[in-house]
Amino acid sequence: MSVPFITSAPGKVILFGEHSAVYDKRAIAASINSLRTYLYVTESHHNSSITLDFPDIQFHHTWDHSILSTIPTPTDHSTIDSIISTHIHKVIKASNIHNPLHQNATFCFLYLYKCIIPTKTNLQFKLISTSPIGAGLGSSAAVSVVLSHAMLYLNNTAPITKDIINKYAFLGEKCIHGDPSGIDNLVSTHGGAISYQKNGETRFLTLSNDNDLLLTYTRVPRSTKILVQNVRILYETLPDIIKPILDAMDRIAVKADSILSTHNHNSTILAQLINLNQALLESLSVSHESIEKIKLLSNQLKIGPTKLTGAGGGGCTFTLIQDKSQLPQFKTVLNDQYGFETIETQLGGPGCLIVPHDKLTSEHIEKLNSLFQKIGLLREKIDDVLLPGPNQYLSWE
Ligand SMILES: Nc1ncnc2c1ncn2[C@@H]1O[C@H](COP(=O)(O)OP(=O)(O)O)[C@@H](O)[C@H]1O
Ligand SMILES: C[C@@](O)(CCOP(=O)(O)O)CC(=O)O
Numbered sequence: 001m002s003v004p005f006i007t008s009a010p011g012k013v014i015l016f017g018e019h020s021a022v023y024d025k026r027a028i029a030a031s032i033n034s035l036r037t038y039l040y041v042t043e044s045h046h047n048s049s050i051t052l053d054f055p056d057i058q059f060h061h062t063w064d065h066s067i068l069s070t071i072p073t074p075t076d077h078s079t080i081d082s083i084i085s086t087h088i089h090k091v092i093k094a095s096n097i098h099n100p101l102h103q104n105a106t107f108c109f110l111y112l113y114k115c116i117i118p119t120k121t122n123l124q125f126k127l128i129s130t131s132p133i134g135a136g137l138g139s140s141a142a143v144s145v146v147l148s149h150a151m152l153y154l155n156n157t158a159p160i161t162k163d164i165i166n167k168y169a170f171l172g173e174k175c176i177h178g179d180p181s182g183i184d185n186l187v188s189t190h191g192g193a194i195s196y197q198k199n200g201e202t203r204f205l206t207l208s209n210d211n212d213l214l215l216t217y218t219r220v221p222r223s224t225k226i227l228v229q230n231v232r233i234l235y236e237t238l239p240d241i242i243k244p245i246l247d248a249m250d251r252i253a254v255k256a257d258s259i260l261s262t263h264n265h266n267s268t269i270l271a272q273l274i275n276l277n278q279a280l281l282e283s284l285s286v287s288h289e290s291i292e293k294i295k296l297l298s299n300q301l302k303i304g305p306t307k308l309t310g311a312g313g314g315g316c317t318f319t320l321i322q323d324k325s326q327l328p329q330f331k332t333v334l335n336d337q338y339g340f341e342t343i344e345t346q347l348g349g350p351g352c353l354i355v356p357h358d359k360l361t362s363e364h365i366e367k368l369n370s371l372f373q374k375i376g377l378l379r380e381k382i383d384d385v386l387l388p389g390p391n392q393y394l395s396w397e
């Protein structure tokens with residue numbers, strides 16, 4: 001068997017079009033080159049079993065394969081089958097898994113497992129992330145991508161393409177989100193910057209180098225699935241009012257696409273589009289007082305426009321940095337007065353990557369075994385061993 005090996009996928013920022021993307025409107029998102037999710041797959045110590053070790057959400061579980069074989073194998077890999085879903089929920093209940101984060105992750109894992117590698121056993125899946133979870137940075141998509149990539153590698157029956165990884169990652173997002181647009185898994189699979197419309201054209205964009213953003217993590221937990229459901233209720237209750245709002249969000253993303261597709265990015269108009277998109281998201285009740293605090297402060301200090309990213313309700317914002325003179329004060333107030341975490345990052349990093357079994361040396365394996373044993377590691381410590389880039393320790397491909 002081709003273990004151990006490791007896969008990884010980036011987090012993402014939705015620059016324009018979250019929520020409206022679910023209604024087939026255009027959206028623009030980009031990967032984050034410094035925040036990634038990693039999946040280390042090794043042989044399991046428990047015979048004929050599957051073990052999940054997800055320390056970021058304090059979840060660890062082992063199933064004997066006889067339990068998993070009670071779940072039927074899906075035939076259609078493009079949608080969630082209700083009968084199979086019922087069987088998986090029965091296994092989750094019988095396994096006494098009650099925490100919603102654990103249930104989401106388990107359902108996603110088991111559905112993809114039954115689709116891609118239903119007969120494989122004696123495997124352990126260890127997953128860690130440097131990206132905040134449930135924060136609007138696409139952690140659910142990154143989990144879906146690393147699991148899909150790993151299982152397709154274990155299946156080893158067909159060439160692995162980014163398109164097939166994305167297809168299964170979209171299925172994984174459906175397990176966690178319920179009604180995803182597909183933009184999160186697409187950006188986490190391919191990396192870079194993407195202009196996307198669910199039933200329209202997908203275009204890869206080239207971001208200019210001066211895309212300095214400050215990410216601010218409010219530490220306010222929230223569930224994308226619930227936030228997306230709430231917008232759906234609003235849409236079905238007041239369609240004549242909500243449809244024009246979604247149409248306006250679409251036009252903002254289309255305008256931003258036209259600006260980002262040229263080389264002289266008009267930052268004044270981009271700033272206006274960011275502010276307009278944020279205002280429309282507030283009209284859908286997906287903002288939060290923590291987000292408003294960051295937006296007001298960035299305006300007061302004339303840093304640049306601030307907008308929530310992802311489903312909202314807390315989570316993260318991004319601020320397009322147009323004037324750095326007050327940036328130290330901005331970060332100090334956010335960190336010390338509000339207790340938020342600020343992350344300076346670049347957009348447009350690589351998508352999903354793998355270090356296959358034959359590219360891991362015994363030294364690499366020793367280091368990975370030690371790293372994945374530890375919990376609560378600082379982001380820098382994880383990056384030193386795992387982060388892909390010009391000075392990478394592992395041979396990512
Ligand atoms: N590092 C991780 N370990 C285990 N599960 C994770 C991890 N990151 C994300 N998840 C799963 O994804 C879910 C969060 O998805 P979601 O609510 O869409 O937030 P996000 O905005 O981060 O995508 C969690 O409930 C959990 O099931
Ligand atoms: C709200 C939405 O537009 C983005 C969700 O992003 P996240 O899961 O909060 O990172 C949903 C979607 O596009 O699938």
Ligand SMILES: [Mg+2]
Nearest residue numbers: 138140141224
């Ligand atoms: Mg998500």
